Each structure stands twice: as structure tokens, then as C-alpha cells.
Amino acid sequence: MIIVYLQEILFPVLLILFFPYTKKRMTQKKTQSPPPKAGVYAGSFDPITRGHTDIILQAARLLPKLHVVVGVNPLKSGGLFTPDERVDMIRHEIETAVKPQLEKEGIACDIKVAKHSGLTVAFMEAQNAPFLIRGLRLGTEFDAEYPTLVANHKEYNKFTPVFLCTTDPHLQIISSTLARELERFSGKSVKEYVSPHVAKKLKKRIDEKGLRF
Numbered sequence: 001m002i003i004v005y006l007q008e009i010l011f012p013v014l015l016i017l018f019f020p021y022t023k024k025r026m027t028q029k030k031t032q033s034p035p036p037k038a039g040v041y042a043g044s045f046d047p048i049t050r051g052h053t054d055i056i057l058q059a060a061r062l063l064p065k066l067h068v069v070v071g072v073n074p075l076k077s078g079g080l081f082t083p084d085e086r087v088d089m090i091r092h093e094i095e096t097a098v099k100p101q102l103e104k105e106g107i108a109c110d111i112k113v114a115k116h117s118g119l120t121v122a123f124m125e126a127q128n129a130p131f132l133i134r135g136l137r138l139g140t141e142f143d144a145e146y147p148t149l150v151a152n153h154k155e156y157n158k159f160t161p162v163f164l165c166t167t168d169p170h171l172q173i174i175s176s177t178l179a180r181e182l183e184r185f186s187g188k189s190v191k192e193y194v195s196p197h198v199a200k201k202l203k204k205r206i207d208e209k210g211l212r213f
Helices: 002-031 050-062 083-105 120-127 140-155 176-185 196-208
Strands: 038-043 065-071 110-116 131-136 160-165
Touching (some): 038 050, 038 120, 050 131, 065 083, 120 131, 140 160
Parallel strands (some): 131 160
16 A cells, blocks of 8 residues: 555655756756857967958867967067067957958957966867967968977867958068068158057157167
8 A cells, every 4th residue: 555655746846846856957068059159369469460360360260269369489589579468459449340240240259358467278178169260471481380280280180270461461471570660761661551549659658669660
């Protein structure tokens, strides 16, 4: 009789009490989505050029989340701008050039800017960002990039390199180094390759350090 009582009365009661909880847990498990695919675009950005901004825009079109990282190498000299100044300039370009264009295209991308003094792949692993964005100006740059990619893959084998080229051929020759040199020698041509905001800061810094030729 006791067994019959447990089977016919107690078990249905327990089922009624615990089924909603079990169903909720099962639903939650099914609806859990993986974290958004994120990418990392790292460089010196000393300073950020229109070419860099174009690569950021292209990467933002591909990924829902993007980290733009200013690499800080303690073995090298400080550079023309401090890492914090470079971060500020990048954020300005994203707010004034990248995000307005993304809004026009109806694209949403969470873009973060940070500085990092360690390996780029270590930052990628910490941020769960498996895509490494690299900008290529000329075809020969791939040959220079490849050994570094192989070495980094040994440190963090879950990343996927994504190579992007600037959409404007006029920008394929520009680099931060060339922008600095153009400002030192003339200051005229540099406005074609960096934004007015960056050009103003570049001119001021060159003059402050007495680097004008």
C-alpha cells in the first residue's frame, strides 16, 4: 500500500513542483548563445593615419566587436606621442569618422581602444578575441608579417589572421613613419594622409620637440 501511495500520489506532486524548474534550466541551456566574435587590430599608431582608420572601418563591418590596441614596447623609445595620447587620437577618429559611417550603413560594432605592453596574442586570449586584424599596404608586407604570425600561433593557436587592404589606393603608401617625416619636411602633404585633428597635433608636437627640418 505504501508503495502504491508513493507511486500514485507523491510522485505526481514532485513532478508538478520540479518540472517548471527543470524546464526553465533546459530552456536556458538551449538559448545560451556563444560570445560575439571579436577581433584585435594592434599597432603603434604613432600617429593614427587615414589608412589605419580605413582598416578599422573595414574590420568593424566584419565583426560585432573590435579591440584597437596601441602596442607598447618597453625596449623601444617612447615615440613621438605617448601611448595615452595615441589612444585619445584613435578614439577621436572612431567617434568622428568610423561610427558615423557605420550608422549610415546600419552596422553595429562595439569598438574598444586600449594600450597593451605584452604580446598581442596574450591580449587576444584574455579578451576571447580570436581574429587578428592586419592591414597590408603592399603585397611585400605579407612576407614580413608571416614569420611573426607563425611565432604568435605557437603562443596562442586559436587565432585567425585577417588581412585587409585600404580601399583607397592613394592611402596604400602611407604609414605613421611617413606621416611624421612629411610633417617634419613640409607639413603640406601630410593633410592628405591624416585627419585635420591629427594633423594639428602632429604639427604642434614636431614644433615642440624642435624636429622640423
